[in-house]
Amino acid sequence: xxxxxxxxxxxxxxxxxxxxxxxxxxxxxxxxxxxxxxxxxxxxxxxxxxxxxxxxxxxxxxxxxxxxxxxxxxxxxxxxxxxxxxxxxxxxxxxxxxxxxxxxxxxxxxxxxxxxxxxxxxxxxxxxxxxxxxxxxxxxxxxxxxxxxxxxxxxxxxxxxxxxxxxxxxxxxxxxxxxxxxxxxxxxxxxxxxxxxxxxxxxxxxxxxxxxxxxxxxxxxxxxxxxxxxxxxxxxxxxxxxxxxxxxxxxxxxxxxxxxxxxxxxxxxxxxxxxxxxxxxxxxxxxxxxxxxxxxxxxxxxxxxxxxxxxxxxxxxxxxxxxxxxxxxxxxxxxxxxxxxxxxxxxxxxxxxxxxxxxxxxxxxxxxxxxxxxxxxxxxxxxxxxxxxxxxxxxxxxxxxxxxxxxx
Amino acid sequence: xxxxxxxxxxxxxxxxxxxxxxxxxxxxxxxxxxxxxxxxxxxxxxxxxxxxxxxxxxxxxxxxxxxxxxxxxxxxxxxxxxxxxxxxxxxxxxxxxxxxxxxxxxxxxxxxxxxxxxxxxxxxxxxxxxxxxxxxxxxxxxxxxxxxxxxxxxxxxxxxxxxxxxxxxxxxxxxxxxxxxxxxxxxxxxxxxxxxxxxxxxxxxxxxxxxxxxxxxxxxxxxxxxxxxxxxxxxxxxxxx
Numbered sequence: 134x135x136x137x138x139x140x141x142x143x144x145x146x147x148x149x150x151x152x153x154x155x156x157x158x159x160x161x162x163x164x165x166x167x168x169x170x171x172x173x174x175x176x177x178x179x180x181x182x183x184x185x186x187x188x189x190x191x192x193x194x195x196x197x198x199x200x201x202x203x204x205x206x207x208x209x210x211x212x213x214x215x216x217x218x219x220x221x222x223x224x225x226x227x228x229x230x231x232x233x234x235x236x237x238x239x240x241x242x243x244x245x246x247x248x249x250x251x252x253x254x255x256x257x258x259x260x261x262x263x264x265x266x267x268x269x270x271x272x273x274x275x276x277x278x279x280x281x282x283x284x285x286x287x288x289x290x291x292x293x294x295x296x297x298x299x300x301x302x303x304x305x306x307x308x309x310x311x312x313x314x315x316x317x318x319x320x321x322x323x324x325x326x327x328x329x330x331x332x333x334x335x336x337x338x339x340x341x342x343x344x345x346x347x348x349x350x351x352x353x354x355x356x357x358x359x360x361x362x363x364x365x366x367x368x369x370x371x372x373x374x375x376x377x378x379x380x381x382x383x384x385x386x387x388x389x390x391x392x393x394x395x396x397x398x399x400x401x402x403x404x405x406x407x408x409x410x411x412x413x414x415x416x417x418x419x420x421x422x423x424x425x426x427x428x429x430x431x432x433x434x435x436x437x438x439x440x441x442x443x444x445x446x447x448x449x450x451x452x453x454x455x456x457x458x459x460x461x462x463x464x465x466x467x468x469x470x471x472x473x474x475x476x477x478x479x480x481x482x483x484x485x486x487x488x489x490x491x492x493x494x495x496x497x498x499x500x501x502x503x504x505x506x507x508x509x510x511x512x513x514x515x516x517x518x519x520x521x522x523x524x525x526x527x528x529x530x531x532x533x534x535x536x537x538x539x540x541x
Numbered sequence: 542x543x544x545x546x547x548x549x550x551x552x553x554x555x556x557x558x559x560x561x562x563x564x565x566x567x568x569x570x571x572x573x574x575x576x577x578x579x580x581x582x583x584x585x586x587x588x589x590x591x592x593x594x595x596x597x598x599x600x601x602x603x604x605x606x607x608x609x610x611x612x613x614x615x616x617x618x619x620x621x622x623x624x625x626x627x628x629x630x631x632x633x634x635x636x637x638x639x640x641x642x643x644x645x646x647x648x649x650x651x652x653x654x655x656x657x658x659x660x661x662x663x664x665x666x667x668x669x670x671x672x673x674x675x676x677x678x679x680x681x682x683x684x685x686x687x688x689x690x691x692x693x694x695x696x697x698x699x700x701x702x703x704x705x706x707x708x709x710x711x712x713x714x715x716x717x718x719x720x721x722x723x724x725x726x727x728x729x730x731x732x733x734x735x736x737x738x739x740x741x742x743x744x745x746x747x748x749x750x751x752x753x754x755x756x757x758x759x760x761x762x763x764x765x766x767x768x769x770x771x772x773x774x775x776x777x778x779x780x781x782x
Contacts, residue, residue: 152549157550215550
């Protein structure tokens with residue numbers, strides 16, 4: 134990873150009141166004890182990278198710099214950022230996924246609430262600061278991995294946005310709020326989930342950009358639109374692991390077959406997501422990820438060589454296969470006492486790489502669903518097309534700007 | 542409860558400084574919104590130094606003015622020292638020429654910072670004049686016209702062509718390396734050509750042909766990998782043992 138293209142993602146809680154720094158500091162020192170396995174730093178071994186326990190306080194910083202910044206070497210892979218009414222936590226993806234990070238954040242907010250009012254909301258959490266189960270440390274991929282499963286076949290390259298990149302620092306993010314009830318009603322009307330609905334809208338926007346480009350006579354070699362949709366495996370395989378335990382499904386449409394209507398895309402997305410989240414197919418996917426780690430010849434390649442190979446693999450087997458990423462963390466559920474603190478949440482996905490260019494993160498709370506677009510290009514065409522599609526489907530959108538809402 | 546004027550968090554009454562950003566705590570109560578927005582703007586303004594508040598054009602002009610003062614002072618000082626010790630202009634003509642060429646290049650960067658052709662054209666012309674004058678000062682034009690200037694023009698033309706080609710590439714990758722290798726091979730051919738013309742009056746090529754013969758297949762292979770083989774699995778298949 135480079136300094137520009139980090140794997141850092143961010144969760145932000147916009148509170149109803151200004152953050153009290155002393156309560157937050159106390160809450161952070163408690164949360165450090167509750168999640169000791171996040172106090173690690175990345176070290177280079179001869180054959181692999183490894184995480185080394187590093188009992189340093191989690192840094193609390195003013196939130197006045199670029200979001201999702203790279204973590205410097207030899208430091209923790211987590212930071213907390215504060216500004217006015219906003220508390221954010223940034224994680225390197227190597228540490229955990231969105232599910233694990235949100236659990237950490239939820240606990241931090243509960244501790245914060247407790248410190249503010251000296252009430253005991255923490256006991257309402259399924260895991261308290263006094264019980265750290267060993268399962269939280271486990272690599273659940275290994276538990277559910279079956280060795281004799283054939284690996285997934287790599288897919289052809291997908292369509293990618295043709296926009297030119299921003300000057301450095303490239304990454305900027307924009308947030309939009311929609312009513313959870315309204316989008317739920319729209320999704321229910323079509324008998325699909327909110328994730329299906331958003332992914333279909335995203336694909337529809339990409340199709341519009343492709344068709345617009347085609348009408349101008351510009352050639353595009355890759356004609357498949359594929360979206361990577363991460364799936365929290367904790368919902369499929371019982372696990373309390375706080376390490377990464379998610380995989381992705383990739384619904385696709387083939388533009389060589391002609392124009393797809395929104396309803397057609399919705400149907401494809403809905404069924405493909407159901408099909409690919411089938412437990413057996415997910416097993417095949419896990420075997421692809423973990424399988425190579427188990428091979429002795431892969432193990433014995435020195436790290437500097439392995440890094441070169443993995444870098445190539447990242448672009449060829451990884452990013453090249455899909456046109457975009459849509460991560461839905463779902464509707465945030467908090468204990469009632471903690472809920473009263475929060476206005477809404479924002480999930481900022483890791484900065485997209487030069488191939489993907491734009492990424493999208495979604496999180497809901499109460500009636501507020503926040504869409505966060507990370508973008509490294511000069512164009513906002515995808516965001517505009519996406520929001521116009523939502524609006525044309527009867528879902529009003531508000532742009533969020535420094536914690537205020539603006540009608541679009 | 543008081544609020545930090547810089548990062549906007551609530552502070553305890555006993556806190557003299559904000560533990561988050563280190564800003565001194567104000568004694569004003571937190572509900573005075575106007576006071577805080579005003580103070581925030583002031584702090585932000587204070588943080589920006591005068592230099593940061595200048596536009597890009599103003600910054601460039603300032604840098605040009607500073608460079609001009611430094612270069613002209615150096616020019617005057619060297620001429621005066623030369624005159625004092627030798628009572629005439631001797632060695633200082635070299636430093637004066639170099640300073641004037643530097644000044645011309647800095648002026649070009651100030652005047653047309655984004656125009657590649659004006660910048661490189663101006664830089665080439667000034668360096669050609671520099672080589673010519675340095676040769677001329679030695680009494681006879683022995684190397685500049687036959688060797689120095691042709692080599693310089695070759696380097697500039699190839700460099701600009703390479704820059705333009707790479708900038709226009711939609712899909713950058715191994716093809717960039719192929720173009721760079723080709724440019725290096727052409728430059729070696731031209732170098733040997735100019736050297737042989739200068740030494741014997743005839744053109745003859747030996748070592749540069751070996752360079753060309755080794756670089757050409759490598760470039761073609763890189764072009765082939767880049768344009769003919771699709772990225773990903775095909776590459777793997779291509780190199781499969």
